[in-house]
Amino acid sequence: MRTKSIHLTCLLILGFFAAVGQPISMKSANIIASNTIPSPVKETTVRMLTEEIQKRTSIALKLVSGQLKSNEFTIALVLSSDKDLGGKTIPVSADKNSEEFKAEGYRVVSELTDKGGILWVIGADARGVLFGAGWVLRKAGLSPKSIQLEQKTNVAASPAYPIRGHQLGYRHTANSYDAWTVAQFEQYIRELAIFGSNAVEGIPFHEDENPSPHFKIPAREMNVKLSEICQAYDQDYWVWTPVTFELHDKAKRDAELKLHEDLYKRCPRLDHIFVPGGDPGDNHPREVLPFLKDLHERLVKYHPNGKIWLSLQGFSVEQIDYFYQYLKDNKPTWLQGVVSGPSSPPMAETRFRLPKNYQHREYPDLTHNVRCEFPVRQWDQAYALTIGREACNPRPYEFAAIHKTYAAFTDGFVSYSDGCHDDINKVIWSMRAWDTQTDVREILVDYGNFFFGKNLADNIADGIAALENNWKGPLAQNGGVEATFAFWKGMEAAATPQLTENWRWQILLLRAYYDTYTRRRLIYEQDLEKQANIVLAKAPQLGADKAMASAWGVLEKAEKAPIAYDLRKRIEQLCQTLYNSIGLQTSVPKHQAKGYERGCLLDFVDYPLNNRWWLEDEFKKLKPMIADSNAKVLARLNVISTWENPGAGSFYDDVSSTSKGPRVRTIVDDATDIAWWDNGFSRARLSTQTFQNNPELVYDNLESDARYIIRVAGMGEALLRVDGKRLIPILYNRENETFKEWIVPLNASQDGKIIVTFDEPEESHLNWRKHSKVSDVWLLKR
Structure with missing residues (x-):
């Protein structure tokens, strides 16, 4: 602008x-x-x-x-x-x-x-x-x-970018939209327009086959209502519609075309059809492109100016080359442009290769915190294990910077969103697409002014910025979390009834409580584990059975004598209030959320922030062994008690922890909580639930005459190098929570410094979730 x-x-x-x-x-x-x-x-x-x-x-x-x-x-x-x-x-x-x-x-x-x-x-x-x-x-x-x-x-x-919109899918996958009435959708679309949005993207198909228990009206009706609202507010109406079947199946193809035409006929306004090439979908573009042409023929029968878009998400190099060759050979006028989303080719490359007569739209993920396009960098594991993938996530300054990085390669954006928890991110993206120079705090003050009133505008802006800072760095060391909580508590004490009924107030207040409760619990429970490890270290004197029993007596205080009960109770109240006010589903059993990954922070509010579940399971495995293999039991208890404290002259790094990986030099965006095991309720050791694929670690001030062994825990392969030289392992287990070991050559460590790196194994045949992982690294002095 x-x-x-x-x-x-x-x-x-x-x-x-x-x-x-x-x-x-x-x-x-x-x-x-x-x-x-x-x-x-x-x-x-x-x-x-x-x-x-x-x-x-x-x-x-x-x-x-x-x-x-x-x-x-x-x-x-x-x-x-x-x-x-x-x-x-x-x-x-x-x-x-x-x-x-x-x-x-x-x-x-x-x-x-x-x-x-x-x-x-x-x-x-x-x-x-x-x-x-x-x-x-x-x-x-x-x-x-x-x-x-x-x-x-x-x-x-006037706006800098012509496309400024957000996906509002009326489907059970969303953590709130599926509970909305037509009036709630209109109000939200109005509010997005007030902050510069000019487009809404619906997800129309197949939801009536497996309807959400929260639907107020059938999806077939709601998607037409969304079209009517867009017509009233002059918002472009987009449709996101993946092709999840094999397109060479003529019967299914014909049925899908008929389904589309029925929607086109019923919608008073429909401007754009967006078909992702992948995520989901795995058809080759040789089948996808003719299908899109057929969609366009049906679309323009009812909406003469309707446009067709395709993303290259999940396409192989060969498939991407095929697409661009198709454009060169056929010059399709029915295609409006390309959408770049998660797993798409780089946006700069797409804009460079795409002929200028085609537009380029971004599909940014504003809704997720981990396992996503723009994860929270170096997010503390305590948040990843509890507040999860779809919590209230105001990241105004970070998303303003991300928008600035990519926007210049595009004609605008329609964001990926699965609920109202990312409301502030939507506003930031819309306003920065309107004017890339608009000050972030000015946007937040406007947000506070409109939704909370002039008297609270500045405080709301500062409170939102403080919540973003709560997620920076090691949580236990972030004293700002308590200051943020005191700030929000001060506003809460003066809140009017009108304010307490405001869902945006409720969700921001929930974050302030949740962050604080999580930090206090983290400090408390980590200290309990340290005490338990001290007890376990005395197993040779106490006896293995007594040591484990005493250690467990310390660990179970987390449940028998929990900390900050008043905060925990308020969190539950706010979650229920948000369910009542805006349909936010923070629990599977209480609110019938589709899955635990879909914003169900209430279900994880008490997830252990120490390793007591893992330790409990270890104790159960070891107790029957005491009579026959007491020496093995004592050896295992020694490994457990010294896991993070291997002794003087030795070093330990949890490679994905901001607080426990001081020697790790690599930062992998999505290194936190990738391992979504057992619907988030994994009992595995916490460090093994986070990892990097190929970390780099730097050690200095080593003893020149000492012999060192490198130990690695993780899954699959670990192709380790020291100072660039590949080492041969002396122990090599590929299962989770087992070890691999290498002897460090003396000529590498004699100068007091080594650099440890890992080669990437060839695993293109495996799903990304099964790729090799490194979670813990030790340098042990012998």
């Missing part, structure tokens, strides 16, 4: 302040709309303004026609092509290249008199008027009987 604005320092009531700066009553305020604004967007914009203002102020704007009067307060909605309205000349720029003449652009201008005034919302087109009204709602101070804006407003803006 190109933005030109003048903001003088004193405040103005939207009805604008008198010359002396005193508030003026808005009880008799009017709204007038030019007849040249196309319907239904004109009526929608008027309704949006009047309803949102009345909710917050109890002021009912009156829709009027006729002459504009200088002694009344009026919001005037017009097009930049209009000459005048109600006897008043419209204050557009003389420069026809100004923002209010560009697609979707607007200008907002205030004109005052001693007794009244006009707030002009001037749009280049219907969308421009809608977005200009959105600017008013974002910036206005709306409180009981008062509407305030900055004095002498003159703001012009």
Whole structure:
């Protein structure tokens, strides 16, 4: 966007302040709309303004026609092509290249008199008027009987990127959308539009075959309702529709085409069909492309300007080359462009190879925290094990940076979202796509102002930023979590009933409680394990059976004497409140979420943050062995008790832990909690649930005359090198939680430093979840 604005320092009531700066009553305020604004967007914009203002102020704007009067307060909605309205000349720029003449652009201008005034919302087109009204709602101070804006407003803006949308799939996979009514969808689409969104993507097919227990109406009906809402708000309506069957099966192909045509016929608005090449789907483009052509023929029968898109997700190099050769040979006019999403080729490469007459759209994953396109880097394992993949995840500064990295290669985006928990990320992405230079804090203040009120706007902005910082670095060492909690608790103490009923408030407050509870529990439970290991180390003196019994007595305090019960109780209350207010499903048994990976943080709120489940299982295996193999039992207890503390002169690294891997130099984005075992309830040792495939570790200050052995735990292969030289193992077990060992050559360690690296084994024949993993690395002095 190109933005030109003048903001003088004193405040103005939207009805604008008198010359002396005193508030003026808005009880008799009017709204007038030019007849040249196309319907239904004109009526929608008027309704949006009047309803949102009345909710917050109890002021009912009156829709009027006729002459504009200088002694009344009026919001005037017009097009930049209009000459005048109600006897008043419209204050557009003389420069026809100004923002209010560009697609979707607007200008907002205030004109005052001693007794009244006009707030002009001037749009280049219907969308421009809608977005200009959105600017008013974002910036206005709306409180009981008062509407305030900055004095002498003159703001012009138009978007930098033409595609700015979000996927809102009405399906059971989503953790909240499947519980929404039509009215809730309209409200959310309205709010996204207020923050600059111009597109909605639905997921229409096959959901009625396995309907969500939360559906208010059948999916077949809801997807048409979404189309109707998009028509009312002039939002592009996209459809995401993977091909999950073999396209050479003619019967299934014909049935799918018929299904599509039925939807096309029923939707009043349908602009784009997006078919992912993979994720899911595994057809070759030689079958996919003719199928897309057939879809286009059916689409334009009902929506003449409808467009077809394809992603190259999951395509092999050969398949990608086939696609580009197809474009070169056939020059298909029915294809609008390519979408880049997770597992797609690099976006810069796609834009370079794609002919300029085709558009390029991003499909960014804003909804997930791990096992995803943009995972939280170096996320503490305690979060990954509990708050999980789809928790409330405001990452405004990180996502602003990610958008900046990739946006220049695209014509815009429609995000991947599976619930309202990523609401702030959607707003950040939309606003930065509108203007890449918009300050992140300004966006957060606008967010706070519109959804929480002017008095809380700055605090909400700071509180959201603090929640993002809660996820940075080792959790136990992040004292900022407690400061963030105190900040939110202070706001909670002063919260009004209206605020406590706000689902956005509920979900942010839940994060503040959950982060704090998790940190306190982590510190407590990790300390219990340290105490237990001290007991186990005395097994040769106490006896194996007594040592294990005493150690377990320490460990079970986590459940018999849990910490922070008041926080735990509040978390459960907030989860239920969110289920009631917005349909957020944080539990499988309580809320019938589709699966534990789908935002079910309530089900993991007490997941062990030490290794007591693993230790319990180890003790059960060892106890029957004591009578016959006491020496083996004692040896195993020694390995267990010294796992993370191998002794003076030796070193241990959990390769994916931000706190327990000080010698690890590699940072793998998705190294945290990749191992989604047993629906998240794995009893494996915590360090083995996180890993890297090929970590690099640097050791220095080694003793020049000492002999060292490298030990590795993980799964599969570990092709280890020391200072670039491949070593031959002396022990090599491939199963989880077993060891591999190598002797470090003296000529490598004599200078006091070694670098340990791993070659990547050839495993292209395996699913990525079965690739070799390194979880723990020891350098043991012998």
